[in-house]
Amino acid sequence: MPEPRPLRPTDPRELGGFRLTARIGEGAQGTVFLGESDDGQRVAAKLLHADIGRDERARTLFDRELAAVRRVAPFCTARVLAAEADGDLPYIVSEYIEGPSxxxxxxxxxxxxxxxxxxxxxxxxxxxxxxxxxxxxxxxxxxxxxxxxxxxxxxxxxxxxxxxxxxxxxxxxxxxxxxxxxxxxxxxxxxxxxxxxxxxxxxxxxxxxxxxxxxxxxxxxxxxxxxxxxxxxxxxxxxxxxxxxxxxxxxxxxxxxxxxxxxxxxxxxxxxxxxxxxxxxxxxxxxxxGHRPSAPPPPAFPVGPPPVYQYPTNPAGAPRPGRGRRALLIAVGAWVGVLAVAGGAVGVFLWNDREKPAAPTTQSSPGSRTALAGQSSRNCVYTRESVGGVKDVGTPSSQVPATLPTRATIKTNRGTLQVRLDAAKAPCTVNSLAFLAGKKYYDNTPCHRLTTSAGLKVLQCGDPSGKGSGGPGYKFANENTTGARYTRGVVAMANAGPGTNGSQFFILYADATLSPDYTPFGEVTSGLETVDEIAKAGAGDENGPGDGKPKRPVTITEFRTA
The missing domain is CATH 1.10.510.10 (Transferase(Phosphotransferase) domain 1)
Structure with missing residues (x-):
């Protein structure tokens, strides 16, 4: 699927009750837009050229097409959700498939x-x-x-x-x-x-x-x-x-x-x-x-008081993300049929993320993988620990494959974010995220912290306990922090100190000046307006003014890498 592009000033903003957010294609018949419903469902809206509305024969063919398409059962096809042949802007709205062609x-x-x-x-x-x-x-x-x-x-x-x-x-x-x-x-x-x-x-x-x-x-x-x-x-x-x-x-x-x-x-x-x-x-x-074997239920959270983590402030006095919190990566597009190159070979393999739990996994989308430059693989150290609200799903393989996901899709109850992953600079981080995504670790977990101070504007996610003190039962070292820049759209790991990365991550919705203690592993390429809307509703004051749980609750419904 092509990368979404901004709407043009002359583009419509709504079709068939769906809000249009971006352009995703254009051809002889018309233009295809990315849209979404009020509840955050993503759709592909195809706006046909205006002359179809004025050409009687073209309109007849279009009416016939709609009648035909509505008869197609949704077996391995994109469902048609809405259509209009009679207005000035004929269109077809169909299910949006998150994934590459x-x-x-x-x-x-x-x-x-x-x-x-x-x-x-x-x-x-x-x-x-x-x-x-x-x-x-x-x-x-x-x-x-x-x-x-x-x-x-x-x-x-x-x-x-x-x-x-x-x-x-x-x-x-x-x-x-x-x-x-x-x-x-x-x-x-x-x-x-x-x-x-x-x-x-x-x-x-x-x-x-x-x-x-x-x-x-x-x-x-x-x-x-x-x-x-x-x-x-x-x-x-x-x-x-x-x-x-x-x-x-x-x-x-x-x-x-x-x-x-x-x-x-x-x-x-x-x-x-x-x-x-x-x-x-x-x-x-x-x-x-599209077969996915059923997975065993995750182990229950251990009962006990959460640990007390240090949570320092930046020079301006604003809270800093991630101290005492491990950050969740929201991964884009986990689809069962993704193409991966094993061991640098040319062959393409379609495999299920549950069938390969120790390897980075990929969904729609999306779609490519990055080979680690200059090596067929590398080793990472994932150290077991049991403090906090642990959701234990095992530990990633210490040997990182030569190819890793380059994209992630984070679906939430407020909208969907797409993230470009930097596997070349943060291979151990991306390997861990892909492992957790394959275990459905992030699915149905809340984003537990929003900071709206003047110096720091972040949304933090990835704690399965929802309290900011949980993690996956292992930790690993920082990566990619030399010269790190924390600008709008960057996604980085949160931690309780250097080398304590787990599952929690934060998304910056404005530029910030932070010390290079947090691993940047990706950048939001689509859907950042969802975070903006959550931020507009504000945060509670559990951790200080403008620093607490989002007043507009947000839950990750699905996290996938591709």
Whole structure:
């Protein structure tokens, strides 16, 4: 998913009852905005060009599109939440998928392989089966329209989809992206669900090899190969290779349906109930593509008085963040199907954060990982301790992988923040945060402290006890403090003194002058206005004037790294 950009002065501020906050894309049909509901739900709002509202034929097609999209069951697809065809500003509002596109991740980290590639194939085949069941043809399936969200792959963008029962006049013409278009689209023949299966085959070949099976050079050359040449399936093997090859048949009638492909992919995973019902089959495909095994409940907090920590002041007398508090990182975008490079290899792996508890984990989003410069791995020291309100979920691996998450998503009851992580400068910190995120350590925990003094404006989170004295049962040393700057948007670890980092962290919503005692590990790239709104409501005075619990309570509902 592209990084959000600021709204322009001429952009609308609201569509369909959703407040628009940023631009996230623009194309031939219109502009896509990031929006949110009153309760903080994020959405993608697509505003179509104004001439659609004045062109009767365009409006008719748009009405037909809406009717078709509303019939699609939400199996591995982005749900449509609202739409309008009659006003001056026609739009479609859909579920926002927090995560990168398949195109972005393969371009950045290389091709997928093994079981991870099969999960991707299952998720996208499930989506097409749901789309086709509703009588819809996507007509532009490609890697850019496959997002890897928190619960697996999601197929998006039905901007040029049409019902299967549309007239041949609306079903013909070369609409799509050449490298993923079927021969019948180039030939101008009527097309239906088989053209989506051809595009699915091209998309899977791209995921496995990093290039489409008919090349990615000039349009005439691609067209010639699609019409007369054989696809290059490269690294594809086994049953998946056979299914992809059958989907790339020149004759549409020779291609399997999405349901048949899905059954072939699931194979022995299918139980009798799923095998006997198409709806159960789609549910099974969704589960396998985004499967997360159930995790054991976290251990209870030990009973006992909290420790007393020193909480010094800055030169101006304002409270300083984190002394006596360990800080929570709110991580952006934990999705089960994220691409990671293991040991510096080129291969892409889709894995579940609960399946790899000792390694940094990643969700939508988001999406890339950073290799630690000049080394394949490094060691960190995580020392066990049991003071305070400990929530013991174990200890991160001391050997940090060569690749670490570069983004985090912090979802709260007030809105969502996206954070860029600096794994190169704070590898032990990011490794710890990813470990805790994978354990769902931060989920459903409050941000326990807000400071609104003239010299220091921070929101502090990450204490599972909500009292400012809790932690994960281990501590580790400071990093990245030489020349550290604490400016608006910086996210840093809080601590009870040098080398006592745990889980608590703070977010600066204004510049501050602090001694370099706190590890900066990231920067908020989106959603800082959520912290501003919390700050406007003010803080209690438990720790001094303007320094206490936020008067507008804020709870982290989900914390993920990517």
């Amino acid at each position: 398949l195109r972005e991740l393969v371009a950045e980290r290389g091709a997928a392989s093994g079981e991870d590639l099969v999960r991707l194939a299952i998720g996208t085949a499930t989506a097409l089966a749901a789309i086709h069941e509703a009588g819809v043809v996507h007509r532009d399936l490609k890697p850019a329209n496959v997002l890897l969200g928190a619960d697996g792959p999601k197929v998006i963008d039905f901007g040029i989809a049409r019902p299967l029962d549309a007239t041949s006049a609306t079903m013909t013409g070369a609409v799509g992206t050449p490298a993923y278009m079927a021969p019948e689209q180039f030939a101008g023949s009527a097309g239906g669900a088989p053209l989506d299966m051809f595009a699915w085959g091209c998309t899977m070949a791209f995921a496995a090899n990093g290039v489409p099976p008919f090349g990615a050079d000039t349009v005439p050359a691609i067209m010639q190969r699609v019409l007369t040449g054989e696809p290059d399936l490269g690294a594809l093997t086994g049953d998946l290779r056979g299914l992809v090859a059958s989907c790339l048949a020149k004759d549409p009638a020779s291609r399997p349906t999405a349901v048949r492909v899905l059954r072939g992919l699931l194979g022995d995973r299918l139980d009798a109930a799923a095998a006997g019902s198409e709806r159960n089959l789609l549910a099974e495909g969704t589960s396998v593509a």
